[in-house]
Amino acid sequence: MGPGQGRELRARGRRTLARLLDAGAAVFAERGFHAARVDDIVKAAQTSHGTFYLYFSSKEDLFRTLAEDLAASMVDLARELPPLTPDRDGYEALADWLRRFTDLYEHHGALLCTWTEAEIVDSELGQVGVDLVGQFALELATRLRAAAPDLDARVGALALVAMIERANYYLQSRQIRAGREEMVVTLAAVTHAGLFGAAAREVTAPPAAPVLRS
Amino acid sequence: MGPGQGRELRARGRRTLARLLDAGAAVFAERGFHAARVDDIVKAAQTSHGTFYLYFSSKEDLFRTLAEDLAASMVDLARELPPLTPDRDGYEALADWLRRFTDLYEHHGALLCTWTEAEIVDSELGQVGVDLVGQFALELATRLRAAAPDLDARVGALALVAMIERANYYLQSRQIRAGREEMVVTLAAVTHAGLFGAAAREVTAPPAAPVLRS
Amino acid sequence: MGPGQGRELRARGRRTLARLLDAGAAVFAERGFHAARVDDIVKAAQTSHGTFYLYFSSKEDLFRTLAEDLAASMVDLARELPPLTPDRDGYEALADWLRRFTDLYEHHGALLCTWTEAEIVDSELGQVGVDLVGQFALELATRLRAAAPDLDARVGALALVAMIERANYYLQSRQIRAGREEMVVTLAAVTHAGLFGAAAREVTAPPAAPVLRS
Amino acid sequence: MGPGQGRELRARGRRTLARLLDAGAAVFAERGFHAARVDDIVKAAQTSHGTFYLYFSSKEDLFRTLAEDLAASMVDLARELPPLTPDRDGYEALADWLRRFTDLYEHHGALLCTWTEAEIVDSELGQVGVDLVGQFALELATRLRAAAPDLDARVGALALVAMIERANYYLQSRQIRAGREEMVVTLAAVTHAGLFGAAAREVTAPPAAPVLRS
DNA sequence: GATGAATGAGAATTCATTCAT
DNA sequence: GATGAATGAATTCTCATTCAT
Numbered sequence: 001m002g003p004g005q006g007r008e009l010r011a012r013g014r015r016t017l018a019r020l021l022d023a024g025a026a027v028f029a030e031r032g033f034h035a036a037r038v039d040d041i042v043k044a045a046q047t048s049h050g051t052f053y054l055y056f057s058s059k060e061d062l063f064r065t066l067a068e069d070l071a072a073s074m075v076d077l078a079r080e081l082p083p084l085t086p087d088r089d090g091y092e093a094l095a096d097w098l099r100r101f102t103d104l105y106e107h108h109g110a111l112l113c114t115w116t117e118a119e120i121v122d123s124e125l126g127q128v129g130v131d132l133v134g135q136f137a138l139e140l141a142t143r144l145r146a147a148a149p150d151l152d153a154r155v156g157a158l159a160l161v162a163m164i165e166r167a168n169y170y171l172q173s174r175q176i177r178a179g180r181e182e183m184v185v186t187l188a189a190v191t192h193a194g195l196f197g198a199a200a201r202e203v204t205a206p207p208a209a210p211v212l213r214s
Numbered sequence: 215m216g217p218g219q220g221r222e223l224r225a226r227g228r229r230t231l232a233r234l235l236d237a238g239a240a241v242f243a244e245r246g247f248h249a250a251r252v253d254d255i256v257k258a259a260q261t262s263h264g265t266f267y268l269y270f271s272s273k274e275d276l277f278r279t280l281a282e283d284l285a286a287s288m289v290d291l292a293r294e295l296p297p298l299t300p301d302r303d304g305y306e307a308l309a310d311w312l313r314r315f316t317d318l319y320e321h322h323g324a325l326l327c328t329w330t331e332a333e334i335v336d337s338e339l340g341q342v343g344v345d346l347v348g349q350f351a352l353e354l355a356t357r358l359r360a361a362a363p364d365l366d367a368r369v370g371a372l373a374l375v376a377m378i379e380r381a382n383y384y385l386q387s388r389q390i391r392a393g394r395e396e397m398v399v400t401l402a403a404v405t406h407a408g409l410f411g412a413a414a415r416e417v418t419a420p421p422a423a424p425v426l427r428s
Numbered sequence: 429m430g431p432g433q434g435r436e437l438r439a440r441g442r443r444t445l446a447r448l449l450d451a452g453a454a455v456f457a458e459r460g461f462h463a464a465r466v467d468d469i470v471k472a473a474q475t476s477h478g479t480f481y482l483y484f485s486s487k488e489d490l491f492r493t494l495a496e497d498l499a500a501s502m503v504d505l506a507r508e509l510p511p512l513t514p515d516r517d518g519y520e521a522l523a524d525w526l527r528r529f530t531d532l533y534e535h536h537g538a539l540l541c542t543w544t545e546a547e548i549v550d551s552e553l554g555q556v557g558v559d560l561v562g563q564f565a566l567e568l569a570t571r572l573r574a575a576a577p578d579l580d581a582r583v584g585a586l587a588l589v590a591m592i593e594r595a596n597y598y599l600q601s602r603q604i605r606a607g608r609e610e611m612v613v614t615l616a617a618v619t620h621a622g623l624f625g626a627a628a629r630e631v632t633a634p635p636a637a638p639v640l641r642s
Numbered sequence: 643m644g645p646g647q648g649r650e651l652r653a654r655g656r657r658t659l660a661r662l663l664d665a666g667a668a669v670f671a672e673r674g675f676h677a678a679r680v681d682d683i684v685k686a687a688q689t690s691h692g693t694f695y696l697y698f699s700s701k702e703d704l705f706r707t708l709a710e711d712l713a714a715s716m717v718d719l720a721r722e723l724p725p726l727t728p729d730r731d732g733y734e735a736l737a738d739w740l741r742r743f744t745d746l747y748e749h750h751g752a753l754l755c756t757w758t759e760a761e762i763v764d765s766e767l768g769q770v771g772v773d774l775v776g777q778f779a780l781e782l783a784t785r786l787r788a789a790a791p792d793l794d795a796r797v798g799a800l801a802l803v804a805m806i807e808r809a810n811y812y813l814q815s816r817q818i819r820a821g822r823e824e825m826v827v828t829l830a831a832v833t834h835a836g837l838f839g840a841a842a843r844e845v846t847a848p849p850a851a852p853v854l855r856s
Numbered sequence: 857g858a859t860g861a862a863t864g865a866g867a868a869t870t871c872a873t874t875c876a877t
Numbered sequence: 878g879a880t881g882a883a884t885g886a887a888t889t890c891t892c893a894t895t896c897a898t
Contacts, residue, residue, distance in 0.1 A: 048862065265879055700868080862897100
């Protein structure tokens, strides 16, 4: 563990720590775990190698810290998944929630991409990843079970989570050439359709006309 | 390029090349691009460093070769996406195709996970990845457009591709605790529902009873 | 030199200095000069890096201070080597002196082991080590010369000093599995025999019965 | 373990290995374990850092290898300790053996001084050191027991070993200002006297006149 | 008097690639 | 065609020492 995190820090120390965390997030996001150099990070944080190791015991330690922060945010978000109903309110709530997911992914998602790469998988962190996906899926599964009783709710929920996560990745990595809102609406529609059938939304949702583009 | 690929190898040379490709696939899959050591690869191939550079000009060169092979297989598979119809035949055809996708992913998918990591993204290879996703999405989009005219077909198709790809990844990395067939059926159902509405499948598809488990 | 030793410390300063000296002795003894970290020392002394350099100008400065203290004690002890006589009183006096040597070695000897390691040998301190051995040897040599005139008294004395020093080291480092008193008596006997012949002690010394063990 | 030692080496590899071993011995002897830089060693061996790690897995690995070689030589020598008899032949045999010990110490002894410093003590190597001293002491103890039955033979033997070892160290580190032969004769005399009484040697040994110097 | 924070010159080690046989 | 050996730039991490409060 980073020695600098065990003790409580003075104002200056807190600022340095924050700079390192920011720099780490940026560099890991841009280069991935292995290609990220401690040198890049300290340069970005405008500090020295020595200082880095004052706060973190290793490059991996910093990564783990960032990942745990992100994981916590994700878990929080998963808990806030609104009750999903077939009506228009349910659809809107889902779309709103997806907007917030996309926000989070936009700011920290690059880190998710390196999650696998850092082979810290065996340790707790790997489990965190699994739990994370599971947490999301759990929430969805509860609704799926009611809406589509003949589907395997657990697997179906995972499939929807997969879609949401990966679509955000495509968006971020520019493999998808689409706007944020476009994607959010589409994901909401597909998910809603998956849960309650396409008909439900068609009736209640407003014509998503502006979305049509291709 | 590795001189060893610049034409006409004797039997012995072909065997060495094959061993290197196999070893490379295995090691990249297990460790990722950066963590994979040339040393690991030559040991697995039971040959020497010198020989490696007889066939490939660099570690990246080997990766690129493997990735291009995989990409070609994927593109081939995408072309074989069957016509999707709302009836039961359409559903079955989709499920069959998903089975083949899962086969491919099972054998070579680990390489896909490292695709991003190797920063060969700027080069053609990155584009290959984009094209690949695009190719799949294109096929789906055509059907989507007919089935759900108020959805952004392109984005919707990408969302479904995202789901299919990522769900396979979850399966492979054991983040999903489900059987192959279970997942294939679920993906088929969700995709089919996304395309034609849940009602379509419910009427035409057989009760997916054994899938129910959670 | 550390400013903190340049005279007149208040009570608080004296306590801090004492803590640092104690901590230094402990850490140098346990880890050796190179492996001892200033950080270990200040932690053991419950103070900070900044404070350390208030009292000592460097790690070496602290070591030197400790070593000089020890050297002074050793020189004092050497001066107190009693007159050695072939009779029983001489033997007992020698044994008593050896007991005190062993006491000193027990408390500070670990530092002696690192003496060589710290390459402060070129400086005065190295000379102190040489002088120290020499001082001991000188005292012994005077007696040896009388008792065994055909031996090289100087070298003989050094050999005895070597034995006494090294045997204490074996004892301390548990390379010898023997009790303190056992060792003291044995060293006294061997030294006495070396000086005056085995016969002398045999006649005059009491049967060292309890020593017999092996 | 050094990868280069598992496989059998070609002529060139054997030469490089030998150069590294020689260089390591020299550098460790001169600077001690901690102060010795891998850089010094590879420079002395006229090779590169990379090559070093081809043969040894770490600086410690090289040290251990050298130490084990030395330990083996020492154990061999201990086994060759001649039968010790009170007559002149016994004395001469002892002196001869001491000459060989001094030879060994002269060539490799510097390494012994760093033995303690490298904290490899916990592992087998530390035990080797203990065993080594024990081996020597065992041989001596057998004779002591016969010659001086009222002494603790085991402790007495250790004391003599201590003397022999440490005196050689003094000689090597120039803390003793004496010639080799001078020291050998003196050690033989003191040891012989310790075993059989001063009288025995006086009668049988030649007058050691030339040794007298101080 | 005391201390938390910062520093940066080294140190060990790794590994893709080249070379001589 | 094959390979054992060599290379050295790049990288992570350490730690004695200094500084600002």
